[in-house]
Amino acid sequence: METEQFNIRMPKDLVQDLDIISKLLKVNKSEWVKTKLAEEVHEEKNKLLMELSTLYANGMISKEKIEKLVGKEVADEMESIKVIAQKSIKQGLEYGKKLRKLHS
């Protein structure tokens, strides 16, 4: 996996706490922080994207605005989901009506 250096200054107390965790769990401090950070970033990213997609589904934000905020790839994927969710409804209604006629 490609990596990039990212330096942060941490309060001494936090570093000491990390030392305790590292000794008790017998794990590398940096690796442990990296794993925890990855979990947190993943969760927060999904939460924020979910909020954004809720606004998009409700027509409160445009695709262009989403693209400006988070990039084309995410905006395109949200558009795909919205289009196919609407298409699934349309198709469902058509077949549902056909089936009803078949029974009556």
Added chain:
Amino acid sequence: MAKSSENYILDTSALISLGSINILEQVSKVFSVTTTNSVIKELEEFAEYDDKYGKIAKNVLKLKSRLTIESCKVTESIKYIEPTDNELYNLALKKKLPLVTDETKFVHHTRHKIEVYFTTLFLIVLTEAKYFTKKGSLDKLEELRDIRNWRNNIIYLITKNQLEQL
């Protein structure tokens, strides 16, 4: 229940979704459902575990005889999707059949190449055709939302809005 001539290809996520809200049997009575051996293998792997997906997979596999199971050579590959999904995509291309999946990435990368839908299609069909009541369908949508961890995603909001109008 009359069987329609419509045929759909379903992936693992779609079978799990329909199995989780106990409508796969009804769907397979109304529509012809096709899937691949690789999907069945994935379900068998899920079924080895006793967690919620394992239990759903076991129930889906009980309905295996109702599904048409095929294999398909991958001649056109999409790099962003899994090999199992590429086989389904090729099957949809070859047979000119619509594909149903709840994998948003799969939908995103195939929607301009094949006809593709979310499983919410079947909830709407069965509600509109009066097999389910509106309340029953809304309850099923809530169950699906939980099992799929959809929270307030686009699929959930759009489908809920439509079901409420039926």
